[in-house]
Amino acid sequence: MSSPGATVPVIDSTAVFKEDIFRNKVLFCTGGGSGICRVMTEAVLKHGAKATIVGRKLDRLTQAANELSEATGSTCIPVQADVRIPQQLKDAVKKTIEQFGRIDFVICGAAGNFLAPISGLSENAFRTVIEIDSLGTYNTIKATLPHVRASRGSYIHVSATLHYRGTPYQAHVSAAKAAVDALSAVLAVEEGPHGVRSNVIAPGPIGGTEGMDRLSAKGPLDRSSEWETPLGRIGHSKDVANAAVFLFSDAANMVSGQRIAVDGASENVRGTLLPYPQSVLDPESVKHLIKPRL
Numbered sequence: 491m492s493s494p495g496a497t498v499p500v501i502d503s504t505a506v507f508k509e510d511i512f513r514n515k516v517l518f519c520t521g522g523g524s525g526i527c528r529v530m531t532e533a534v535l536k537h538g539a540k541a542t543i544v545g546r547k548l549d550r551l552t553q554a555a556n557e558l559s560e561a562t563g564s565t566c567i568p569v570q571a572d573v574r575i576p577q578q579l580k581d582a583v584k585k586t587i588e589q590f591g592r593i594d595f596v597i598c599g600a601a602g603n604f605l606a607p608i609s610g611l612s613e614n615a616f617r618t619v620i621e622i623d624s625l626g627t628y629n630t631i632k633a634t635l636p637h638v639r640a641s642r643g644s645y646i647h648v649s650a651t652l653h654y655r656g657t658p659y660q661a662h663v664s665a666a667k668a669a670v671d672a673l674s675a676v677l678a679v680e681e682g683p684h685g686v687r688s689n690v691i692a693p694g695p696i697g698g699t700e701g702m703d704r705l706s707a708k709g710p711l712d713r714s715s716e717w718e719t720p721l722g723r724i725g726h727s728k729d730v731a732n733a734a735v736f737l738f739s740d741a742a743n744m745v746s747g748q749r750i751a752v753d754g755a756s757e758n759v760r761g762t763l764l765p766y767p768q769s770v771l772d773p774e775s776v777k778h779l780i781k782p783r784l
Contacts, residue, residue, distance in 0.1 A: 498721045498722065498723065498754070500726045500728050500729065501728070501732065502533075502728060503533050503536075503537070503732040503735040503736075504533075504536050506732070507537060507739060508537075509537055509538065510537065510538040511537050511735075511739055511740070512534055512538045512594075512595075512738065512739075513538035515534075515538070515540075515594040516539060516541065516542070516586065516591075516592050516593050516594050516595070517531060517534045517535075517539050517541040517595040517596070517597065518541070518583065518593045518595070518597075518634055519531050519541060519542070519544065519596070519597040519599060520571075520573050520579075520597065520598055520599050520600040520626065520630050521544075521545060521597075521599035521600040521601060522542075522543030522545065522551075522597065522599065523543050523545040523547065523550045523555075524545075524554065525727070526693060526727050526730050527543075528543070528554055529727035529728060529730065529731045530597055530599070530646075530648075530727075530730060530734045531566065531597070532562060533731035533732070533734060533735050534731075535558055535559075535561075535562035535564040535566060536562045538564065539564060539594075539595070540564055540565045540566070540590050541564070541565075541566045541567075542566070542567050542568075542569055542590075543555055543558075543569070544570075544571045544579070544582050545571070546570065546571070548568065551568035551569070551570060552568045554566075555568040567586075567589055569581075569582040569586070573622060573625075573626030573627075573629055574621045574622060574625060574629070576629045576632065576633065579629050579630055579632075580633045582633070583634055583637065587637065592637060593634055593637040593641065593643065594638070594641045594644070595645075595738050596634050596638060596643070596644075596645045597647075597648065597734065598626070598630045598645065598646070598648065598670070599648040600623070600626045600627075600630075601622060601623050601648065601666075602618065602623065603619070603660075603663050604781075605659040605660070605764070605780045605781075606659055607661075607769070607770060607773050608661050611661060611662060616661070616665075620665065620666050623666035623667060623669070624665075624666045624669040624670060624673070627669075627673060628673060635681070638686055639681065639684045639685070642684070642685030644686065644688070644689075644737065644738050645674065645687070645689070646689055646690070646691055646734055646738070647671075647674045647689070647691070648690075648691055648730075649670050649671055649674075649690045649691065649692045649749065650664075650667045650692055650693065651692045651693075651694055651751050651753055651760075653665070653667050653668045653671075655760075657762070657763065658763070658766060658769055658770055659763060671690050671749055674689065674749075675688075678746040679747065682746060687737075687742075687743075687745065687746035688747065689742075689745060689746060689749075689750065690748065690749040691730060691733050691734060691750055691752060692749055692751045692753070693725065693730050694752060694753020694754060694756045694757060695719070695725055695756060696725040696726065696729070696730065697724040697725065697726060719753065719754030719759075720754060720755040720756070720759060721755060722754075725753060725754060725756075730752050733750055737750070764776050764780075
């Protein structure tokens with residue numbers, strides 16, 4: 491494994507791309523009130539765009555929008571909506587158009603995850619993740635597509651690498667994200683002739699995020715802070731944000747229908763999240779390693 495001295499540094503996209511490359515552009519981001527999607531939104535705002543962030547918790551959204559506006563000098567507005575409810579997304583799009591007059595970029599980032607084996611995963615829990623990730627992505631596309639067509643804009647769908655191989659305790663998310671990947675590919679083919687691009691960003695292990703905290707085994711098996719990727723460090727939210735800036739930029743105007751893993755090549759060496767086969771033979775024996783669902 492690489493030593494800390496050989497690690498690849500975290501770089502802010504503002505040090506690479508011109509600061510105003512997204513001037514007069516507008517981003518519509520679901521899940522933008524927290525986590526990776528918030529950092530992606532901040533990066534796009536830093537490059538001159540305006541943004542709408544969408545989520546279910548208005549107080550968190552409002553605070554995030556205010557902080558993003560202050561930090562970047564660009565305008566970010568919060569709009570409350572549940573991606574599982576099409577009309578709420580349509581209303582969010584309407585408010586965005588009333589405020590900014592256009593939508594150029596869309597990040598489909600609303601998601602849910604937790605660790606559970608199929609034997610301990612309820613039908614309702616499975617359906618909820620499918621509804622948020624897969625149906626939520628579809629609903630977001632349907633609500634925004636006329637405006638993205640008009641601007642000849644671009645979609646980014648936040649996915650994962652978990653479904654590239656069978657990952658125990660991740661049947662719900664694997665199914666949901668595989669659907670997102672397939673939907674993005676079809677969108678790229680159908681909407682390409684209209685000038686619309688669609689790509690997937692699949693974050694690997696990203697430190698300091700709720701997802702990493704929820705998916706990392708607790709106690710002595712917690713490996714979330716180790717140097718586990720071939721590039722010698724755990725991922726940072728800025729790494730994902732940099733990929734988003736690239737994909738939305740003119741530098742990627744021939745990049746569409748792609749899945750881009752931002753994982754430091756960790757998928758090539760990834761093991762299981764929990765002890766295998768113990769975790770599937772005796773789920774009770776590893777419950778103490780799993781963060782409880784809220």
